[in-house]
Amino acid sequence: MSEQKKLTDLAFLRNLTGGQPDKMIKYLRMFLSGTPQSITQMELHALSKDWSAVKQTAHSIKPQLGYFGAKGSEDLMKQIEQYADSQTDNDKIPEMINNFRQQYETISAELEQELNILTA
Amino acid sequence: MSENKPLIIIVDDEPLQRELLKDHLSKMSGYQILTFGTGEECIAAGKVRKPTLVFLDYYLNTQVKDAMDGLEVLKEMKTIYPDVDVVMISSQDKIEVAVNSIKYGAFDYIVKGEGSFYRAEKVLFNVYRYNKLKGDAARYKSLTIWMGSAIVLMIIIAIVLQQMGFIKANPGWY
Numbered sequence: 004m005s006e007q008k009k010l011t012d013l014a015f016l017r018n019l020t021g022g023q024p025d026k027m028i029k030y031l032r033m034f035l036s037g038t039p040q041s042i043t044q045m046e047l048h049a050l051s052k053d054w055s056a057v058k059q060t061a062h063s064i065k066p067q068l069g070y071f072g073a074k075g076s077e078d079l080m081k082q083i084e085q086y087a088d089s090q091t092d093n094d095k096i097p098e099m100i101n102n103f104r105q106q107y108e109t110i111s112a113e114l115e116q117e118l119n120i121l122t123a
Numbered sequence: 124m125s126e127n128k129p130l131i132i133i134v135d136d137e138p139l140q141r142e143l144l145k146d147h148l149s150k151m152s153g154y155q156i157l158t159f160g161t162g163e164e165c166i167a168a169g170k171v172r173k174p175t176l177v178f179l180d181y182y183l184n185t186q187v188k189d190a191m192d193g194l195e196v197l198k199e200m201k202t203i204y205p206d207v208d209v210v211m212i213s214s215q216d217k218i219e220v221a222v223n224s225i226k227y228g229a230f231d232y233i234v235k236g237e238g239s240f241y242r243a244e245k246v247l248f249n250v251y252r253y254n255k256l257k258g259d260a261a262r263y264k265s266l267t268i269w270m271g272s273a274i275v276l277m278i279i280i281a282i283v284l285q286q287m288g289f290i291k292a293n294p295g296w297y
Contacts, residue, residue, distance in 0.1 A: 015237050019143070019147060019240060020146070026146060029142065030139060030142070030143065033138055033139045033142060034139055037137075037138065037139060056188075059182060059184070062182060062214050062215070063136070063137050063182070063214070065214050066140070066214050066235040066236055066239075067137065067139055067140070069236055069237060070139075070143065070237065
């Protein structure tokens with residue numbers, strides 16, 4: 004069975020921190036504790052059709068995904084931000100947020116695994 | 124002890140972003156670094172002690188809607204300290220964001236992303252070099268004024284002494 008391609012890549016963070024485990028652990032914990040709240044916030048904003056708030060939340064999550072190598076999700080977040088900004092394809096946004104939530108399940112599982120390795 | 128070091132302030136409402144930049148810039152010794160989640164905190168800290176450099180998020184109201192945004196904080200900091208260097212940071216690579224930042228006096232503008240930390244390091248170096256050049260220029264200016272004044276004073280003394288007959292018009296000629 005072929006191994007499924009990972010959604011994350013910690014190469015950038017390893018390079019930035021010089022591979023220091025304490026810093027890697029700190030950043031992983033910060034991302035894993037902060038992002039679920041941001042996703043929920045974004046879902047609530049979409050529910051209340053507050054597209055400006057959706058845009059701002061997507062805007063703040065976007066670069067963080069890049070730091071953890073989740074390029075596909077970063078692109079999705081960029082798209083959400085653009086749709087929310089243009090106010091044209093707003094009806095597609097809830098589905099896109101839902102897709103992101105699903106991606107985040109995998110992202111968080113991968114990062115939890117990395118965290119376990121680093122803290123072992 | 125650290126109060127003697129030049130101060131860098133990092134303002135971003137994303138804790139991870141703040142921490143990453145702080146840790147990265149901390150590698151460069153000789154700076155005290157303070158981080159804040161809001162512009163209001165940054166201004167309060169700035170009033171207590173003048174920072175050398177401020178890294179300021181452009182969108183500061185993603186968490187708290189009524190919070191000051193980056194441009195407001197930039198304008199306020201420039202009112203308090205016109206010569207403080209402020210670097211705006213944003214995930215937006217739109218030209219108007221960069222133009223607005225520079226228009227209100229930002230030293231530079233950085234787009235968030237993997238390269239932004241190395242860019243911030245480079246900006247810090249540029250600010251250091253720029254301030255050093257400014258200091259050198261001020262020293263050279265005052266030195267030129269002092270030397271010019273000394274020469275004028277010497278000429279005046281020579282004329283006065285000549286008028287009083289203490290020295291001849293062409294000393295050493297005969």
